[in-house]
Amino acid sequence: MSKINDLMARGTELLGSDYAILCGAMSWVSERHLVSAISNAGGFGVIACGAMTPALLDAEIAGTKALATRNFGVNLITMHPQLFDLIEVCAKHRVGHVVLAGGLPPKGSLEAIKASGAKVICFAPTLALAKKLVRSGVDALVIEGMEAGGHIGPVSTSVLAQEILPTLADEVPVFVAGGIGRGEAIAAYLEMGASGVQLGTRFVCATESIAHPNFKKAFLRASAREAVASVQIDPRLPVIPVRALKNAGTEAFTVKQREVANKLDKGDVDMMEAQLEIEHYWAGALRRAVIDGDVENGSLMAGQSVGMVSEEESAAAIVASLVQQAEAALHARG
Structure with a gap:
């Protein structure tokens, strides 16, 4: 077994993927084409529900299921006024993993997701909140630093990883996110106790991403x-x-x-x-x-790792190069 598979074992077991590399849920970008491409390549794609209505999410999950041969998840925003209806849509489609973002899950939401047999992954911006979420029964955590794109907290990824991994990595799988653009960083976080990682920016210029050519060009230049x-x-x-x-x-x-x-x-x-x-x-x-x-x-x-996005390439090529870089870094360190 390769070193990266060894270190990602808990993450891949939870996700049912080859590699514990989640794609961050990016509104308008993380839709059926990119999500299915990442999952089919051995990573783990996540649909960004964002402000979608239950009917739109229903159609998006159905569309993704038609293209994906592997597991994928759905990211729901906790402040969404129709959160419980969206949870029902996920249950109807037997979505195996629901990621909750944007604050503490409202009362009853974790239970509603778990009732369908799905795993719950939550974002934790502080150690205190992470502990609270673990006590409330979440299956895994994502800790995302301020280097990330989109909505961000005030603390950097490396500081969050040092605060949270030593305390909680043994209790639940923890995925590190924010500013990751290469496999060497993935290797470092895995060695610190992470079970996997989440990247968003790196996947925006995947050939399967529906982002407009102008949007991709802006990323390639930045x-x-x-x-x-x-x-x-x-x-x-x-x-x-x-x-x-x-x-x-x-x-x-x-x-x-x-x-x-x-x-x-x-x-x-x-x-x-x-x-x-x-x-x-x-x-x-x-x-x-x-x-x-x-x-x-x-x-x-865009996250600060945008400087590491240098060409448009397939999701499979991106996943493969990240894994290769991480594996090489782990071997170099013996």
């Missing part, structure tokens, strides 16, 4: 320092920072925050409505870039 976190301009409007490539859309978001903050001042909207307006802004801006190819005004969500 360096790590161009993937910047959004700035929060009003402390009353706690906007979760989003990491994306700098463009006119980044500036427009600052203007949008001011506009929403003014509405808040005037009492035109309450806090919940204000935050939802910000969320909807992001969803629309991302679609403009990924689907329509408007890379000037849309949102180019």
Whole structure:
């Protein structure tokens, strides 16, 4: 057995894949084509449900099942107003793995997912929250650092890994995410006790990804320092920072925050409505870039590993090169 298989054993057993390499759920990008390609290549694809309605998710899972010969999962956002309906859709399709992102799972959601026989994987931004999730019965954790693309927390991947892996890696499989672009980093986290990893940015330019050619070109040209976190301009409007490539859309978001903050001042909207307006802004801006190819005004969500994305290649080639690099690093260290 190769060293990487050995170190990933708990992760691959949980996922039912050849390699414990999850694809991060990226709205508009992690859909049936990319998800099935990654799973069929031995990794583990995850559908990004995002703001989808239950009917849309139903169609997306059915479409993925038609293309995938291997296991895949579905990522659900805990704040989704129809979370329990979405869980039902996953159960109807006998989806084996549900990933919950975006905060503490609401009461009853873990039980509802487990009732269908599915495994639950949750994001844990701190050690205290990770412990709480393990006590509540999650099957695995994802710890994601601020180097990642999209919505990010304030702590780097290497710090989270040092805080959480020594304490919890023996209790449940832990997948490390954020800023991973090469196999050498995968090897290092596996040696620290991780059961696997999650990558998003690295898969955006897969040939099977439906992202617009303009969106892919922007990724191929970008360096790590161009993937910047959004700035929060009003402390009353706690906007979760989003990491994306700098463009006119980044500036427009600052203007949008001011506009929403003014509405808040005037009492035109309450806090919940204000935050939802910000969320909807992001969803629309991302679609403009990924689907329509408007890379000037849309949102180019990207992790700092974007500098390591140098060509368009198949999902299978990406998985194979990551595994090869990790294996070589593990052998070099004896």
